[in-house]
Amino acid sequence: MKKISIIIPAYNEEESLPLLYDRLKDLMEKMNNYEFEILFVNDGSKDKTIEIIKDLRSKDERVSYVDFSRNFGKEIAMIAGLDYATGDCVVFMDADLQDPPELIPELVKYWEEGYDDVYAKRRSRKGETWLKKFTSKMYYRILQHLTNVEIQIDTGDFRLLDRRCVNALKKLRETDRNTKSMFSWIGYKKKAVLYDRDERVAGKTKWNYRKLIDLAIDGITSFTTSPLRISTYISIPTFIVLFIYFVYVIAKCFVVHEAIQAYQAIILLILFFSGVQILLFGIIGEYLGRIFNETKNRPLYLVNEYNGKKEMNDEK
Ligand code: UDP
Numbered sequence: 168m169k170k171i172s173i174i175i176p177a178y179n180e181e182e183s184l185p186l187l188y189d190r191l192k193d194l195m196e197k198m199n200n201y202e203f204e205i206l207f208v209n210d211g212s213k214d215k216t217i218e219i220i221k222d223l224r225s226k227d228e229r230v231s232y233v234d235f236s237r238n239f240g241k242e243i244a245m246i247a248g249l250d251y252a253t254g255d256c257v258v259f260m261d262a263d264l265q266d267p268p269e270l271i272p273e274l275v276k277y278w279e280e281g282y283d284d285v286y287a288k289r290r291s292r293k294g295e296t297w298l299k300k301f302t303s304k305m306y307y308r309i310l311q312h313l314t315n316v317e318i319q320i321d322t323g324d325f326r327l328l329d330r331r332c333v334n335a336l337k338k339l340r341e342t343d344r345n346t347k348s349m350f351s352w353i354g355y356k357k358k359a360v361l362y363d364r365d366e367r368v369a370g371k372t373k374w375n376y377r378k379l380i381d382l383a384i385d386g387i388t389s390f391t392t393s394p395l396r397i398s399t400y401i402s403i404p405t406f407i408v409l410f411i412y413f414v415y416v417i418a419k420c421f422v423v424h425e426a427i428q429a430y431q432a433i434i435l436l437i438l439f440f441s442g443v444q445i446l447l448f449g450i451i452g453e454y455l456g457r458i459f460n461e462t463k464n465r466p467l468y469l470v471n472e473y474n475g476k477k478e479m480n481d482e483k
């Protein structure tokens with residue numbers, strides 16, 4: 168029997184967990200041709216989350232858990248989940264039931280058809296303001312422009328990953344993690360499944376705008392070094408303005424025989440040196456970008472198949 172690991176990062180989710188477990192239990196009964204593992208990652212919760220998880224485990228052996236020493240954030244909880252999951256595939260889910268477990272059979276169906284990364288794409292988002300929806304849409308547009316890796320729009324972390332994607336993701340061990348960008352980066356055969364995102368069942372969202380902006384900046388900077396180019400690009404118009412003004416001043420000097428004024432010389436000098444400075448910043452940025460990419464220590468490529476055999480990315 169194939170085994171499905173459901174990874175659930177949980178931070179202060181005492182109210183949601185019993186409801187979540189009930190829904191998962193129903194699901195597991197329906198999908199009785201699979202083995203299950205419900206892997207909770209307790210991300211340093213300050214409420215009774217861990218007690219509830221331990222209690223669930225004492226009643227149901229399919230429940231297991233990783234308990235963090237403190238709050239490390241969802242991204243780290245996710246990689247820990249991958250490290251500890253034992254299934255042939257994993258499903259990431261939020262603890263607050265915003266990702267309906269009832270969608271899992273459909274994700275599994277596509278996995279059985281041979282897809283490696285079946286991700287749930289939001290058709291609608293209940294209980295979220297238009298501002299959050301709008302900013303999220305703009306953000307993905309901009310991000311897609313900045314990078315040549317294909318980005319999945321309207322997609323959260325709710326998805327099913329084949330074992331080889333799990334092994335691939337385990338190789339990306341950078342500390343500033345942006346898991347969403349990693350799902351895109353690993354590639355493999357992807358399939359979108361549409362769903363309606365529910366409101367969280369209980370408790371409050373752990374996100375606020377500051378955290379979201381941080382996440383957005385992390386997303387861009389972990390995907391691409393193109394922001395470092397801004398400097399190089401700014402230097403170009405500066406040099407163009409310098410050139411035009413230089414021609415104008417010189418022309419005036421020779422054609423109208425008007426002596427170069429002190430202020431004109433100063434403007435020329437300012438334009439010249441600021442142009443040079445911005446350009447030098449850009450050059451430093453280029454090298455910094457290369458160092459940045461190098462220090463990520465990612466594998467240089469991932470193989471899909473070798474001689475007709477799927478590459479599993481496990482250690483040889
Ligand atoms: N979460 C976590 N660590 C954190 C913050 C959140 O493990 O530091 C978990 C949380 O318990 C939930 C999931 O990440 O299972 C998504 O969090 P939340 O629902 O607050 O985010 P939103 O759905 O509002 O984006």
Ligand code: MG
Nearest residue numbers: 261263265367
């Ligand atoms: Mg949520």
